Amino acid sequence: MSSDKKEKKAKGPASEEQIFMEKIVSLCKRRGFVFPSSEIYGGLKSCYDYGPLGVELKRNVKNEWWRAMVHSREDVVGIDASIIMSPEVWRASGHLSSFSDPLVDCRDCKVRGRADHWPKADPGSEVEYKVVVDHQSGKKETRKSKVSELGIVCPECGSPNHSDIRSFNLMFRTSIGSVDPIDAIVKRIEGKGLSGKELKQAVVEAVEETAVYLRPETAQAMFVNFANVQGAARIKPPFGIAQQGKSFRNEVTVEHFTYRSCEFEQMEMEFFVPPKEHCEPGERTPNEWFEYWCQQRHDWYAKLGIRKEKLRLRPHAKDELAHYAKENGACQDVEYEYPWGWGELEGIANRTDYDLKAHEQASGKKLSYFDPQRNVHYHPYVIEPAAGADRAALAFLLDAYTEEAPSETRKDGRVLLKLHPRLAPIKVAVLPLVKKDGMPERARKVMDAFVSQSINAFYDEKDAVGRRYARQDEAGTPYCLTVDGQTSEDGTVTIRERDSMKQDRIKVEEAVAVVQRRLAE
RNA sequence: GCGGGUGUAGCUCAGUGGUAGAGCGCGACCUUGCCAAGGUCGAAGUCGAGGGUUCGAGCCCCUUCACCCGCUCCA
Numbered sequence: 001m002s003s004d005k006k007e008k009k010a011k012g013p014a015s016e017e018q019i020f021m022e023k024i025v026s027l028c029k030r031r032g033f034v035f036p037s038s039e040i041y042g043g044l045k046s047c048y049d050y051g052p053l054g055v056e057l058k059r060n061v062k063n064e065w066w067r068a069m070v071h072s073r074e075d076v077v078g079i080d081a082s083i084i085m086s087p088e089v090w091r092a093s094g095h096l097s098s099f100s101d102p103l104v105d106c107r108d109c110k111v112r113g114r115a116d117h118w119p120k121a122d123p124g125s126e127v128e129y130k131v132v133v134d135h136q137s138g139k140k141e142t143r144k145s146k147v148s149e150l151g152i153v154c155p156e157c158g159s160p161n162h163s164d165i166r167s168f169n170l171m172f173r174t175s176i177g178s179v180d181p182i183d184a185i186v187k188r189i190e191g192k193g194l195s196g197k198e199l200k201q202a203v204v205e206a207v208e209e210t211a212v213y214l215r216p217e218t219a220q221a222m223f224v225n226f227a228n229v230q231g232a233a234r235i236k237p238p239f240g241i242a243q244q245g246k247s248f249r250n251e252v253t254v255e256h257f258t259y260r261s262c263e264f265e266q267m268e269m270e271f272f273v274p275p276k277e278h279c280e281p282g283e284r285t286p287n288e289w290f291e292y293w294c295q296q297r298h299d300w301y302a303k304l305g306i307r308k309e310k311l312r313l314r315p316h317a318k319d320e321l322a323h324y325a326k327e328n329g330a331c332q333d334v335e336y337e338y339p340w341g342w343g344e345l346e347g348i349a350n351r352t353d354y355d356l357k358a359h360e361q362a363s364g365k366k367l368s369y370f371d372p373q374r375n376v377h378y379h380p381y382v383i384e385p386a387a388g389a390d391r392a393a394l395a396f397l398l399d400a401y402t403e404e405a406p407s408e409t410r411k412d413g414r415v416l417l418k419l420h421p422r423l424a425p426i427k428v429a430v431l432p433l434v435k436k437d438g439m440p441e442r443a444r445k446v447m448d449a450f451v452s453q454s455i456n457a458f459y460d461e462k463d464a465v466g467r468r469y470a471r472q473d474e475a476g477t478p479y480c481l482t483v484d485g486q487t488s489e490d491g492t493v494t495i496r497e498r499d500s501m502k503q504d505r506i507k508v509e510e511a512v513a514v515v516q517r518r519l520a521e
Numbered sequence: 522g523c524g525g526g527u528g529u530a531g532c533u534c535a536g537u538g539g540u541a542g543a544g545c546g547c548g549a550c551c552u553u554g555c556c557a558a559g560g561u562c563g564a565a566g567u568c569g570a571g572g573g574u575u576c577g578a579g580c581c582c583c584u585u586c587a588c589c590c591g592c593u594c595c596a
Contacts, residue, residue, distance in 0.1 A: 015590085018589070018590075021589085022533095022589085025588090025589095026532060026533075027532090029531075029532075030531060030532050030546080036587075036588080039587095041570090041586095042569055042570065042586050042587060043569085043586080043587045043588075044586095044587080045586085045587070045588090093596095094596070095596075105522060105523095105593095163522080170595095170596085216596090217596095249595095251594095251595075252522085252593085252594045252595050253522095253593085253594065253595075255589095256589095257588095322596050323596055324596080340590095409556065410556060410557080411557090412557050413557095414556085414557080431555095433553090433554060433555065434553055434554055435553080436553085436554095437554090439554095462548090463553095463557080463558095464553065464555090464556085464557075464558060465553090465554085465555055465556070466555065466556035466557055466558085467556080467557040467558090468556090468557090469555080469556050469557085470556070470557045471557085473556095482555070484554070484555075485554065494555080496555085496556085501556070503555075
């Protein structure tokens with residue numbers, strides 16, 4: 001509105017959601033959960049570093065996932081594959097083909113599309129087209145322009161004014177080999193007087209000789225290792241292969257702090273099951289396994305403390321299904337209600353036998369399974385729960401963030417992270433009530449007991465004890481042990497629970513066991 | 522990619538062309554007896570970066586980077 005200009009410029013955040021996110025981002029930096037990457041050089045778009053508390057949180061998330069998906073079941077094994085894989089993998093999976101998609105944007109109506117799909121027109125000829133000049137009224141204006149040498153016009157408005165062609169750069173391309181690929185490129189093109197088109201072709205060929213790609217998903221490693229793992233682990237369908245690791249994608253838009261980033265960590269499991277026609281009576285069909293995993297994964301988040309009303313399962317509509325799930329497949333997202341709305345935490349897909357067949361065809365290697373009991377060969381269907389470690393860590397953090405209003409005993413109120421104890425970066429803080437009468441020395445001994453058991457503990461003797469409790473609340477530490485005057489008399493300390501602030505007295509020598517027991521609950 | 526906004530200490534922010542500031546936090550010491558008490562001292566800033574205008578720029582202009590919001594896009 002025009003009156004806005006006269007008013008004082010709006011300061012600060014516009015919405016509650018924005019205020020909330022700013023508080024989280026600020027807390028993350030102040031307490032060492034997440035820093036902007038390369039911050040002293042001005043940061044780098046969408047890259048973030050996990051600090052001392054953040055790395056603990058994320059590791060705990062990954063450990064809980066591995067525990068639930070691998071160690072606490074017999075039918076899933078893990079792998080840790082190379083981030084750089086053969087380019088053939090990406091050709092077979094379909095990821096590489098998007099590199100050759102020549103994208104153009106219409107300068108008039110802003111539509112984006114593939115140049116080879118746009119309507120043709122004679123280069124140099126003049127065409128007439130209509131452009132919407134006022135979006136509110138829908139008023140159009142007729143314009144004339146010349147068609148470029150590419151000979152294409154916009155499919156929407158007919159305008160020949162378009163941006164340069166750009167390849168959609170989904171994957172991070174690099175090169176392997178100690179010879180600089182630029183030398184090879186120069187060698188191919190120098191002094192040949194190539195036209196623009198020939199030049200591009202020559203460069204592409206030179207680049208492709210040594211090009212490799214950072215994986216855009218971890219899943220393909222499980223497919224290409226299907227036969228290796230199946231044989232080595234002596235395991236048969238239904239069984240799963242799990243993996244955690246970094247993946248890289250040039251996202252069109254990066255947004256919402258660590259939510260969508262070009263470098264991210266995945267926690268994926270490919271669960272190979274017999275196709276329906278080979279299922280015995282009473283055995284789960286692929287669709288039933290799909291439903292099973294949807295429920296499992298939804299419940300995993302709930303068990304680790306995400307509020308149920310902030311969690312939901314959302315089936316994909318037919319038209320948003322991925323290529324690998326088009327036929328007989330299905331996708332369902334576990335979603336969390338982020339401050340900016342519902343968004344994906346994890347996608348569970350029935351990828352059918354698409355991937356194994358695609359790699360079998362491309363590699364020429366057999367990727368079917370022979371079931372000796374049923375005496376059949378088949379390509380297993382794949383049910384894939386694919387989670388984001390960074391997204392999960394963010395969701396746990398957002399969900400745990402709590403502000404309590406001031407009360408009689410706490411006139412400043414408090415900020416606390418109600419993290420599940422097993423996710424909390426610091427498990428226990430050890431505090432002498434005051435810094436005298438031998439309390440620090442006795443507290444040090446308690447601290448040593450935790451350190452020797454590899455339980456992440458934190459010792460703090462600075463400032464009043466209330467302030468130290470507050471600091472721990474803000475870091476999400478579930479338990480505080482306080483050494484006080486009574487400790488020297490009867491060998492007990494107080495244990496304070498973060499959310500209730502209630503205190504019990506326990507024996508010093510039982511402190512480690514008490515905390516361990518509570519963490520195991 | 523387009524449009525809008527923001528960028529000053531670790532955090533939140535004040536500073537409309539003339540000496541770089543506040544609160545909180547952080548560190549040391551004193552004090553302290555269970556939920557962010559007080560005192561003393563201290564460290565901390567390329568005012569996002571680069572260029573320009575000016576006698577002089579945190580402030581004006583240009584460029585750029587990063588973040589936020591909306592659109593667009595999204596195997």
